[in-house]
Amino acid sequence: MMKNLSQWRSFSTFLNKTDLKNPIETPIRSNRITNPILLPHRTMPPAKGQDSDFINVAHSHLIRSEWDKLNKISSGLSPFRIKHILLKAHKDYVISLEFFNWVELKNSKLNTLDVISILLHILTKNRKFKSAESIMRRTIEMGYLGMCESSLRVFDALFKTHAHMKKFRNASDCFNWMKEYGFYPTVESCNAYLSALCSLGRSDIFLSFYREMRRCRISPNVYTVNMVTGAYCKADRLDLGVELFKDMEGMGLAPSVVSYNTLINGCCGTGLWSSAVKLKSAMEKDGVRPNDATYNTLMYALCKEAKMHEANKLLSEMRSTDVAPTTVTYNTLINGYSEAGNSEMGMRLFEEMSVAGVDADILTYNAVILGLCKQGKTKKAAYMVKELDRKKLVPNSSTFAALISHYRAMCEKQS
Template sequence: MRISGLSNSSILGNLAKNKRKLIPIPNGTIPDPKGQDLDFVNVAYSHLIHSDWEKLEKLSSGFTPFRFKHVLLKMKKDYVLSYELYKWVQLKNPTFHNLETHSMILHVLTKHRKFKSSQLIMKDILNSSSVDLPFKLFEAILYSYRLCDSCPAVFDALFKTHAHMKKFRNATATFCQMKDYGFLPTIESCNAFMSSLHSLNREDIVLTFYGEIRRCRISPNTYTMNMVIYAHCKMGNMDKAIEVFQDMASMCLFPTVASHNILISAYCNKGLLTSAIKLKALMEKNGLKPDSVTYNTLINGFCKQKKMHDANKVFSEMKGVNVSPNTVTYNSLINGYSQLGNSEKGYELYEEMINIGVKADLLTYNALILGFCKEGKTKKAALAVKELDKQNFVPNSSTFAALILGQCTRKNSERAFELYRSMIRSGCHPNSNTYEILISSFCHNQDFDGAIQVLREMLGRNITPASTILSELCNGLCEKGNENLAVKLRNEVEARSRG
């Protein structure tokens, strides 16, 4: 997989470079203004410091990038006025600024810690489609660095901007160039880079970059370590995640509630609920109070394993310590009971959440509908769908899948197929489970033409049926004396699965 045009190996390779000696920062200069240029600069500067924009307006046609740079150099200590001039000139002529004038205002703003404004300018510049623009921008900032008496924050802002824009190739290149000249990003900017990588599930690069942070002796903070723990968990390396968690104290960093929640979630995802509960107890022993995320994670973990008694114990404790249940809490419980075929308990929880002012969402209604449909209570499911519509939620694939299941449970395969058609028209995509439920329903009703039609639609979407479903259809055809058709269908499915 490539991200922003750069392969994983390229990123790792770039990070491994830069073992050479530091490169001296160049002394960029611009010629002094003379004659008319000098007069213009002095007059414009005078108008600016007196905020006489009316007089400055008369000079607007005489502004050139050269004159602008000298005016900016004279007033660089006043970042407010400098920024106003920058924007004023741009308003007069949107194509006026070049990389040199851009870089100079970036120096002024970042030196005065106006990072939001500087990053907005950087984003506007970098949104250009020019491939080599990021390199040229770095170069322009570098060459005007000493001229503007700047500070390293300007490079940090550039690195952070690339990270926020998810331009990982540019961020990596900037990081390496910064190291070349002896600049290092702040840990906050490194965190922004790692966070952006997490959003694209690139935990491998997160961990590589963390190693580079440590080699550069950039001190990580708790947020950094939480991302490292999360990366190890996501990659299935729980032992390493626990090791990092335990090593935080040696770095004078102490696990927060969020740190514990990451590990608790990983334990729950692996079905290690006893370990998750033990970690929660350790968290409390260390004086940290579990929050709604902690409780919701545990409740969901127990619900997924159909341990509703344990889920309810956690739910009761949550309410007992005044941690308010939210939509996520109730959705987990309602879905847990629905999966077990206890729609009555699920509906009780739905009424409870509405009564205490917790808002239901689409997932809530889908869980209710599933519970009703599993028990063949299609009328109640229809009422839930009406409530869903009343709340302006749009049914999704899960909604339709549940409704199809309900009709199939009642052996009403024709109605189920109508719902399937509505599902397709709505732009929702059935999964293999929905197709297989439909095929099985048609088979139970001895409607093998309908089952074959569904199978062909399934194959048309490049979804291969489970062997059990295919056997059910083929055995039914054989019992009806259609052995040839059964063999033909089996061969067709096998040929597609091989292809």
């Protein structure tokens, strides 16, 4: 690979002279790349005279797919003219690619590095990554494409998009391919891949890629560490999560509220609610303000332990520290009181929600109905079921399960 270093430097030099101030406009998509790749506009002189005439005529033939007419003027092609034609046609990636391939058949030497670069950016901006990857593979194998900022961004976009689309094999292949040529994706793209891997529910694969990131000296950021800490917790390796959390300072990273929340959730998941409460105190000492997720996580753990008094104290603390309770907050507490057979407190919290302007959802009603059924308050439970229709909420299996459980218990008593 080193024997082509001069060619790589040549390509880098070209791109360093490129004017990247004018991106192609791209339609907004839900899974768009957050760092769009810009179309390179080499600071070359504008087309004038015969060049301008040729480019306009060729472009006119191109957009009309008049290939026979293009064939007749193909002898007048030059890299300068080809670049201008591509720039004029950049909004239509199909035409751009067809033109590039047509030139390739006519005279492949005319598709120079800067021509290839323009086409790659056109394809990538239009999310035609398979076509871009094919051209890049061919170009690299010919020894033309080097380790420059622009080419890295194209590769990085491919890797990131494969990750967003959860094409794990393609993303893995792209990552390994980049390594083979001596450069790596950004930490943001690696985070996108890690995030996609989370959906697999395979902590081993997730953590294996993280270790590969570290071997490749891709420095993690706070978001990376938060995800990895969560993965350790899910893999029942809270100890490793704590160790990584402690190593953040050495990495030059400051724990965020999400960092603390992730570890607090890990402690709660293993029944270490007292350690979770201590973590909340530690985050406050470190100047990190707890948010609603912090309190909701702790409340859930305390409610599972039937420590309703402590859970309710957290609600009071939320109010005093101006952290607004959410629907999840109230649902957690109402469900806790219902499970504990205290429907009165559950109803009080339900009414408080309305006064505070916090919307009740189906889970809220299910928790209230459960508590009422447990205490045999059938009429109130039936009223709450009717309220669902008025609130345009659809009963689910949990709603019916609470009612069935109550009526079954009634039948058993009567028998």
